[in-house]
Amino acid sequence: MDAPDHTNETDLLSFPYPDGWFVIATADELRPGAIITKPFMGKDVVLYRTNTGVLRAVGPYCPHLGAHLGDGKVEGEDIVCPYHKFAFAPDGRCVRTGCGDKPPQARLDSRHVRDWNGLIAVWQSAHGQPPEWELPEFDWSGYSAPIQGLRVLPGSVQNPSENGFDPAHLQHLHGWENGVSKLQKNEGHRLALTTSITLKGLPIRIDVELHGLGLMIVDVNLERAGIQAKFLVTPAQIAPLKWTYRESMKLHIAWLRKWPSWARKAAYALLAPAVYHLWYVRQLQQDIDIWEKRSFIRHPKPSATDAPLVAYRRWAMQFYSSGKTTGSDAAVRRSYIPEI
Ligand code: FES
Ligand SMILES: [Fe+2]
Missing domain, CATH: 3.90.380.10 (Naphthalene 1,2-dioxygenase Alpha Subunit; Chain A, domain 1)
Structure with missing residues (x-):
């Protein structure tokens, strides 16, 4: 599903990407053993669920030679790259290679991720900070199906x-x-x-x-x-x-x-x-x-x-930590955040 293309981009302000929790998929899309790729803030995020149901969100590129992990497979609790079959454990560590030699000291680039109300949310922080809050819980008793x-x-x-x-x-x-x-x-x-x-x-x-x-x-x-x-x-x-x-x-x-x-x-x-x-x-x-x-x-x-x-x-300004850093690039990006 593509966005309609009738905007004049030069007239529109493009914000820096905000920090916080953002929903990028539904839990239905990711049964145990599945891998999906979602676009998020200008990059791909690879989501996968291990065979025992552990949910993970990682950067798309294999640290070995850069193949896209979204084309890989889940084997047991590991995600396996399609190119040379390097395998990565849920903690991101490389635990196996396709050739059977010693795995290199390599780790996937992981994101904080949550199963939440039938949706999948990932944490974004421009400065790589861990989550500063959690999403709220609800009591859905007495409500219709969503x-x-x-x-x-x-x-x-x-x-x-x-x-x-x-x-x-x-x-x-x-x-x-x-x-x-x-x-x-x-x-x-x-x-x-x-x-x-x-x-x-x-x-x-x-x-x-x-x-x-x-x-x-x-x-x-x-x-x-x-x-x-x-x-x-x-x-x-x-x-x-x-x-x-x-x-x-x-x-x-x-x-x-x-x-x-x-x-x-x-x-x-x-x-x-x-x-x-x-x-x-x-x-x-x-x-x-x-x-x-x-x-x-x-x-x-x-x-x-x-x-x-x-x-x-x-209130919304607090989420643009990417616009608060120093340096000319940050100053340019900051200038795009509307103020009152
Ligand atoms: S690029 Fe992933 S195993 Fe080689
Ligand atoms: Fe409205």
Whole structure:
């Protein structure tokens, strides 16, 4: 799936790659013994799962002579390069060669990786720092099965999280009304906002919580109807102006709790796709139409209504450690980060 190519790259700001956890695959794609290659921040990441289920993420090139490990095989607990059959243990060490001679002191370039809610997240740090936080746990009891989506889009990974802190667009782009927003949390890698709003007279509460720039948890609550749609939105930058928008939606309907399990499942099987396709995808398409062509201008001109967005932009700066280093290249890259 390729990103549409109607952007004028020279008009678009290309950010440095941000630090944090980013989802690059689903767990379904990686059964025990499987190897897959995913683009991430301008490089390939090779994901594999050993036969006992250990998940690993490594750089793509074999330290022997540079063959692509994505074309290799999993043998037992090891990943084996296709070129000369050097084998690497889960800790990255070379433990065997194809010729049977002593393995060289070589190690794969490994990344921190997590199985998380049916998704696979990798840690990114421009300076090679270990993870500074973990992704949150959820209790999914009483929720529908997830509906997952994936789109490849042009532009910046900041689009969806910034949208969550731009309550004005809910009215002007999506046609919602009477929005009132309150910042709930601004602590380290977490930022949260609650917006109360009405849609065709129906009161709705939207809770948005960010965990870095790679996870956005959105709860859309129709309290009067006892309905909640919970979205895990997990964008990841895969190239300078190309990113993936992944989402996983689960529905919770309070009054279904008393129904027998088979009836609840049948109701969710009907209602969750309806909410996803008839409501959510239509709203998302309105956002995508903007995201595909917008630029992140360096000095935006916010109005008073944009206070949550100003807080978001200031908070988001912390993830661009690659723009904070010294040197002329870093200075150029820093100059691309929009400020307020
Ligand atoms: S390049 Fe990988 S074993 Fe030779
Ligand atoms: Fe939106």
